[in-house]
Amino acid sequence: MSTRDITYSEAIREALRQEMQRDPRVFLIGEDIGVYGGGFGVTLGLIDEFGPERVIDTPISELGIAGAITGAALTGMRPVGEIMFMDFVTLASEALVNQAAKIRFMFGGEATVPFVLRTPMGSGTGAAAQHSQSLENWFVHIPGIKVIAPTTPYDAKGLLIAAIRDDNPVLFIESKLLYKTKGPVPEEPYTLPIGSAEVKRQGKDLSIIAVGVMVKRSLEAAEKLAQEGIQAEVIDPRTLKPLDKETIIQSVIKTGKALIVHEAAKTGGYGGELAAVIAESQAFDYLEAPIVRLAGRDMPIPYNRTLEYHTVPQVENIVEAARKLARLEV
Amino acid sequence: MKLTLTNGQISLTEKRRLLKELGGEKARWVLQTMHTIRAFEEKAEELYALGKIHGTMHLSIGMEASAVGSILALQPDDLILSTHRGHGHCIAKGADLKRMMAEFMGKACGYCRGRGGSMHIADVKGGNLGANGVVGGGLPLAIGVGLGLKMEGKRRIHLCFFGDGAASNGAFHESLNMAAIYHLPVVYVCENNQYAMSFSVKKSCPLERISDRAAAYAMPGATVDGNDVLSVYAAVRQAVERARQQCEPSLVENVTYRWRGHSKSDANRYRTKEEIEAWKAKDPIRRFEELLTAESILTPSEAQEIKEAAYRSIDEAAAYAESCAEPDLDTIEEGVYA
């Protein structure tokens, strides 16, 4: 079988389709995921192939969806839920945080909760404060849930299949702005290891560790920096929890500088965790400058286009922050 | 006291009685406000197509009677909570069209200083505590608004709008139950436009009528022809009376239909053209206009003037909004905390 260029969204759909074909225990449940194809069209057409018993449209009941995948997983099914916007995982969080994340441990390992909950995060669509959040760190903080945030079609497919086959609750965070981006993806099913970061670009001058759509922006920034003679290494953790600390630490040992980039609000964001991982490691001795976090402002996402643009890091902000760090001007 | 709210569509005799009671000026206001809502949304679509508005928007074209008939039953200082499909509620509650349009265009002089946009327009001074991006997001707040107004003791009441989709969210249960046990002056208005995005209410609700759920909270419920502005008014008015006089909640379901797609990303794959056309034939504006002319409350040319005045007011609002400044980037972080 061959590899072709497909979109991030198609890669996710293909992973869902292939896993549903392989394993009758896999089913989908979420709002408008049938004929509508989900809020972003990711599940489009799957209802024609698998029918309404395995592509289940729900009422606007996020807690119901999270409860349903938890309960169904307890009966041995391998459900994949969808929450239309990450903002609404807040409504689902009881089942996720108090139930799904804790059941295996609380029950002494007697039960497992193998589900995936897919949800898109991020701003940049003009949808304002209640449809634009990046809440990954809420769930990173909860022991018992894995958190994955792929940034390429290839990673999305391999990690989603791995997530469906994993025996734990997995929050699978998609980046809205990446849905239409294309990349090479093998046709056959494959898995990528959960807990393995990828160096998306090699460089010797500084390490940029980015989350979600910021990986794409950091790669664009790295291109620009290269023209100025600054070689940035760009690392995509891919799975936020478990985190591949070693890849990050080794990179920082090599470059001596760390720039962390994410869209979520800075205070209490995932960048704090990444910074701590670096500071607690042997990479600390190699740091030539303070660790720099470039993140969303500590404010809700505004509607106005210009304000929205300036609320989260853009390519030019990454270039500027990286340049300063490379020149030790921080 | 047990109250049975008026169901369905009220009789012509009853309509005549209500029209007489309302008087010509109120009747004109009803017609003009419905036209204004439609004109606002048509303009919003146009500006979106021109790239002057970004993001998304949820249009209530075809549902104007639900907003206007409900709010007609309120006093100016009563409070409403609105939804993502809230332009109609906002306009009927008396919002300044210029500031609304400016908000739509993300301008600094908009109701939310350009921070909120279509889905978050609020006119707090005018008694509109805001549209909501979260389906059912207003329902839990309604408990507190009801409590606050009850404690205030001025007999102001609260009207909470929500959709058929929101009625399937857990928030619905908590809200109606708490309003019932605390005896709160809340009128719940469910705008049943048949769909929550693509999900038909026939699939989301096992009951024939959403208002049948009122029985579970020992409150009166009614399902009315939501495209008939006087039928909506008749039922909501009774519910408002109950809230004001007895400090008790009620549930009114306005059966209606949205003509446009759910938002800007809807291919209408879940419904037929025929269904849409059948509902367009029940145009709430045309129906009310025909009633007013048939009853000789307005001449056809007066009706036409009212419509034109509505469209003019929207053109003026759009021109004003276009002339407003963008928010100053230096103020970007303002307003997060008090």
Ligand SMILES: Cc1ncc(C[n+]2csc(CCOP(=O)(O)OP(=O)(O)O)c2C)c(N)n1
């Ligand atoms: C909690 C939540 N879930 C999902 C959505 C996405 N969404 C926006 S509107 C909508 C449908 C709402 O249906 P209904 O309550 O009937 O209102 P209508 O759109 O028909 O006016 C959905 C699913 C949301 N905004 N909030």
Ligand SMILES: [Mg+2]
């Ligand atoms: Mg609806």
